[in-house]
Amino acid sequence: MHFDQRTQRALSEAGLSTDEIAAVSDTVVEATERDADRLDDFFAGLDVVYSDMDRAHSANEFPEHAVEYLDLFTHADDIRGYLRFDTWGVPVEGGRVLSEEVVELSLGPTVDGRVRFATDREALR
16 A cells, blocks of 8 residues: 555544555556556657756757657656656656646756656647
């Protein structure tokens, strides 16, 4: 079960049985796995993405990135992994699908923030 003891106790005090808490936990894990799959699918079909990442060496409001790969794994309700571009990469520490054209990833060291990625620049406006 992915809930910490404090959360499990609160859910129990709210009237959920141990089996119900386990079922909710399983539902969260399944949703996390679906989101990771959707994020993988988004990047798998693209050679280039556009982002709202603030990059000092880019003159574009929404810079272009050549995508090599996105490698994700899940653990309970966490999505983690690595996003590799043509010349650099960054750890992924979470993510969500915002639409068919836009996803958001929480990126780790070197970026340390949420970044939206899109299939075209207009989708980020």
